[in-house]
Amino acid sequence: MDLDKEVLSGAVEFIEKYIQPREKEIEVEGLFVKDIFKELGYHGFIAIPFPKEYGGLGLSFRLFVDVSRLIAKHSGTISGVIGAHLLSAFSILIGGTEEQKQKSLTKLIKGELIGSLALTEPNAGSDPSSIETEAKKEGDYYILNGTKAFTTNAGLSDIYVIMAKTDRERGARGMSAFIVESTDENFKIGRQESKMALPGLPNASLFLNDVKLYRDRVVGKEGTGFAIVMKTLDIGRVTTGVGALGLSERALEEAVKYSKKRIQFGKPISSFEMIQSYIADMATEIEASKLLVMNAAEKKDQNDPKFSLYASMAKYYASKVAVDVSRLAVQIFGGYGWIEDYIVARLYKEAKMYEIIEGTNEIQKLIISNYILKEVK
Template identity: 40%
Template sequence: MEYFLTDEQKMIVELSRKITDELIIPERARLDQEEIFPTEILKKIAEADLYGLYIPEAYGGFGGGVMDFILAVEEFSRGCIGVSVSFAANALGIYPVLAFGTEEQKQKYLPAIAAGTKQAAFGLTEANAGSDAGGVQTTAELKGDYYILNGTKQWITNGGEADTYTVIAMTDKAKGARGASAFIVEKGTEGFTFGKKEDKLGIRASATRELVFQDCKVPKANLLGKEGMGFIVAMKNLDHSRPGIAAQGVGLAQGAMEAAIKYSRERVQFGKPISAFQANQHKIANMATEIEAARCLLYATARTIDAGIKDFSMESAMCKLYATDVANKVANEALQIFGGYGYMREYPVEKMFRDAKILQIYEGTNEIQRNVIALDAIKKSAKQDK
């Protein structure tokens, strides 16, 4: 398929592919089994100038957009989505500063992320605020020059590893979702600690921890936007980052399919390579078609966002929903082609199968994505009736 990538985008793909083949694929099984955060690989990604793809040149970045970013995420995900989510979570953590920060905040926080010398993370989810993100219970009370944060964030990707966190907390509980605000919290701030690292089914190279705030003093200057804008910051951030998750889906599916096709050409049963059997051929046909369809939707969405279209919630939700459902289907079919061998840790599809599941859950479950899409479609229809 010709996607009309620019020369720079082709370079991004080439470079990310090299990193994936030479650094991620040889290490992924060990990172997964021993639950090692991929510090060394992330360092190499930073040295290759890929951390700042979406950050403006004025802050030390490449000055690209969502399209440039997702091309890198897709390639890394072909190798390991535990690694690619550790990379991509930086964008989720720092985009609120990029989109809602003051010039001072941008100057202070963006260059280190663009250079990859610091990591970022986003803290929204809590024990009682998952899909119902409005149910955030962490509070932020203004006292003099500081906001005092209290509460616990849960399942935060890059938690503990990141240096810069954007955190959603309630500045006015009575106002519900409109009483939420967004803050930049630095690691090492008094009263800010981390819970234990979670033991997960998949993406085991990534670090998932609780963020614990106990009378944590955050300078007033670290408020993002205005008080009460927290929920908007969170939703815009998720709309913007969902293509990244879709890219993880496309990349993982591509990796699983490639492994399965290669294996089907080598594995001989009944005197023939199993790729000669139509049952497997049809699986391959469905995988290849659906991956390409997911990729088309992803690239079109990324370009829509980069074109400056204002409302892209629906497109963003659609590409996340479709690509991650495809990833799960493909991982499942790829493992089936491998048969018993696929169930063994020796082959990579076992890990891909475990890893794929999270894609349908994080950054908004696929049920929530369907809600977003349906409501948008219904809203559009109602508008036409007027």
């Protein structure tokens, strides 16, 4: 526990030194993102939840999530880069061979390499089993062809864990994960997407046009890709939930500070009961989000068989709350909330992303209701 406190206070110091003073440059201009990520790796923050045998710190996922919450409060961009990176590292930890873990995972954990996970395609989003990217076996090699959409960290990453069909007839068992390196021949990154928010978070398409990979690039065994990506996405749902939670906490903090300073009718607006009612709603919803997110992180640490359910609940609820809370924060700022110079306008736009990524909230509700419908006889 003392070690946890030490790590958390180290994270606060890190944020004060590297993120807070440059918040606007990172969030609005997209600067310093790679440098800060490398520093995070160097200081051991990425390594927190990974096993010691691969250079991790062997600490809890809950602690990592708590650190991520602090980061997300100040930078949705850095939080997003870490979240996407983590997907690549966890997919190799979950399904990779010992050789892949020694070669790539050890470097991803230290932040020496940056990673992405690419599942989504132009015609396959909520239904990942319909991906069209194909990997054809030719002797000891695979030839990959296809397009991936929206990949986070595209252009920044050194390693892309890419899902492809190795056998179209075998459904989910016909999907495999491949490690593609940014320098691989015939692998191209598309233009950076122009988005509603988070301009500094890289998002682009990936193009694979006869990318030839030796068989040691299959993550683990052929045919295990779907199982690997589903387990990895459960973890990603908790980090998405905590991104939304950090944003909500920031929105509340900014709204409360503003409400105490803003004078109307001769009084601070915080003295009006309707504003107090908003603050009470925001604080209560945030507390519930925090409990769900931390609970999901603990379920991961405990290897709970229902971790997937709790991860979906955390992602679904925390992202919904982020939209609600940031909307109320804009309302408390009145007309100034609509002006880009004030942070709440940015937070409101960023919040929407969390309802879409790592499986939309409709998909989270399908996962949750499937569990409940099976459980209650």
